[in-house]
Amino acid sequence: MAQTPQQRAANAKFAKSEQAKRGKPQNQVKRKEEFKSPISKGWIAVLAFVVCGGLIFELLRLFF
Template sequence: MAQTPQQRAANERFAKSESAKRGKPVTAVKKSTAVQKSPISKGWIVVLAFVLCGGLIFELIRLFF
């Protein structure tokens, strides 16, 4: 049995709504080439390094002086 024009239009509308739900194809999505920033600032990395290594540094100073 062949499709009627109403069925064909309904199928086209349905296909269009389903493709909108799926999103864009991978080829249409542009990839970012920007350099990614670190989630932690340099200041916090210095603070973390001091907390981790500061005790050792103070112990070495205490032993030699």
């Protein structure tokens, strides 16, 4: 099956980027960084308590 011009261009671009990586140490090759949340887990817990804490205290007041 013959390649389309778009496939040929994409393959050439990929081959060029792979060739640029060869011979470099692993730490120099750019990798995608993992997603890092802008807010820490502790602050998320505090916000969840503020939002849901009133409901929890109301339920405790009703049953005890």
